[in-house]
Amino acid sequence: MKKLVLSRLQDFIKNRLNHEIKGTPVNPVKFETVGLDDSVLGKYIEEYKLNQSEIVVLLIALVPHISPEFFNNIIAEYLPNGGDFPEFGGVKGKNHRGLLPTGETALYILAGHDIDKRLEIAGLFDEEHLFAQKNILYLEPVPPGEPKMSGKLILDDEYIDLFISGKISRPKLGSDFPAQRIFTNFTWQNLVLKAKTLNEVYELETWLNYNEQLLEKWNLQDKIKPGYQVLFYGPSGTGKTLTACLLGKYTGRDVYRVDLSMVISKYIGETEKNLSGLFNKAENKNWILFFDEADSLFGKRTNVRDAHDKYANQEVSYLLQRVESYKGLVILASNMKGNIDSAFTRRFNAFVEFELPGVEERQKLWELYLPAKKFLQSNISPEELATNFELTGANIVNIVQYAGLLTIKKKNKRLEKEDLLLSIRKEYKKEGKILQK
Incomplete structure (x- = not known):
């Protein structure tokens, strides 16, 4: 001034x-x-x-x-x-x-x-x-x-x-703002999904790119809701968070992952207060709000047995109202579609299922994340790995990282199949699975 x-x-x-x-x-x-x-x-x-x-x-x-x-x-x-x-x-x-x-x-x-x-x-x-x-x-x-x-x-x-x-500073995660900006250096080529899922994701990109023109140029502001609510559901590690980041990256929008541990409070009225502050901050910013592991906040309402149940249900009702009135894209992520309260699912614009990758998708993931051939032992085959081991993209990233560290520790020039299999066993054990092969 x-x-x-x-x-x-x-x-x-x-x-x-x-x-x-x-x-x-x-x-x-x-x-x-x-x-x-x-x-x-x-x-x-x-x-x-x-x-x-x-x-x-x-x-x-x-x-x-x-x-x-x-x-x-x-x-x-x-x-x-x-x-x-x-x-x-x-x-x-x-x-x-x-x-x-x-x-x-x-x-x-x-x-x-x-x-x-x-x-x-x-x-x-x-x-x-x-x-x-x-x-x-x-x-x-x-x-x-x-x-x-x-x-x-x-x-x-x-x-x-x-x-x-002359410029806006992005808000930082804190007690007064329970969300953190997330982004990725990956591209759409790094997102390996089944064709049906990928097509549904591209439909979201279309909404983000053209909805504003639809409302303004066609004068449909009073006929179509300005916001969009979508549920991403499927097992962990199948690409839900990466998809949210890529949608933001390619449509010029910031993506904020809501930290539900900072939103949910045992004190009456505090959860609504925290949510109100978040949505007020997000209004008119064109942010994508990403609620990861949304079951804890958007889960099914209970029968009213005491005052706590009554206020818990009020929180869900308040959240429903704020999500519906938000003018941007709200993404809820859950491992299972059935965990989300039907009051929300009835109002969602879209459901996108992130299935476990099949053999074809797993092979693409191995080819994508394994290092160049000059760093691999010649007997390592992405096709064989994809056929023999049921893994998600996140699992494969963890396996390649751990096996690579073992290789460097041993001062080997190439990643050996033995170390890769050891890393796969470690990842299976972490997931509580039994490796049959």
Whole structure:
């Protein structure tokens, strides 16, 4: 934010204070986007055609992140001996030493004591307003019984980064964001699936690439749900996570795997709160949300025997509503289709089964992941390995990795069949299987 913009905002606030405290006539300051035209913030204001009140609220929320002393310096001019100024609003932070603006701050700066104008400005914080719809800024919830407008004015972290540095920083896994971005360096050639499954995956890619055009150009926003929900089901290691990553990679979308251990809480209402924060953050970002091992959250509801069952079922109902209203792609992954609550499955747009690879797919996987022939003993045959051992792609990756490490440890130049078979036995044992051959 340029000095000229800070100066204009300062003049705007002082004009209000002069009128309210000193009784001087109102001298409206036209808050034009002077100094913002070539900035990301200026382009954002232009794109969404923000009016003067909206621009001022946006700048009020942003300025503490740039000039911590901004509000304190202005108020000090009018209260040189200190003292309380409740009309102006504002709160102190835990670490921040300056004043942090609240909804009351915005009402006072824009409307003073004009009740009708204050009611009008309060509408900027309604759920229907652009600020809420785009999750740009909001009022921090207040304790029961306290005025809503006394809540701290919160500008979303991503917009703070965008307006200050010109780019959005991706959120990181933490207590306030229970998801982690996942990606892959692999390509579609690395995804070995049966033809039917692969065709269904490509259909998802088609939705991701063209659904927005379908809704907007054909004017079908009110007839077709904007989001898409799909269930990936099948044994572990068959490519569900890799598929999600590739869909994101080839459609230009970030993929976030939801950490269900951080979402699910034994405390009543906490699970819904965690989910709400996640979906609010994801809105309008075009993210793909990937719920791995989704059974723990999307599992079948129980008969109500006690209060715990009642609230557990409420969590599922809330989740159903949020998943349905999400405008992007939501992928649930489960080992078994039958583990997912029928309330979800009835509303899914698609089911994609990831079957165990057959001989043909296993051979492709061995050919894909084994090192070049110059590093292999001549008696190692991908076709033979595929025929004799029922393994998933993840199993084969583990086997090649372990056998390769053994080869290097022995200072051998080539991977020996004996070490490969030893690695296969190890993988079978890990899976609780008995190797017959």
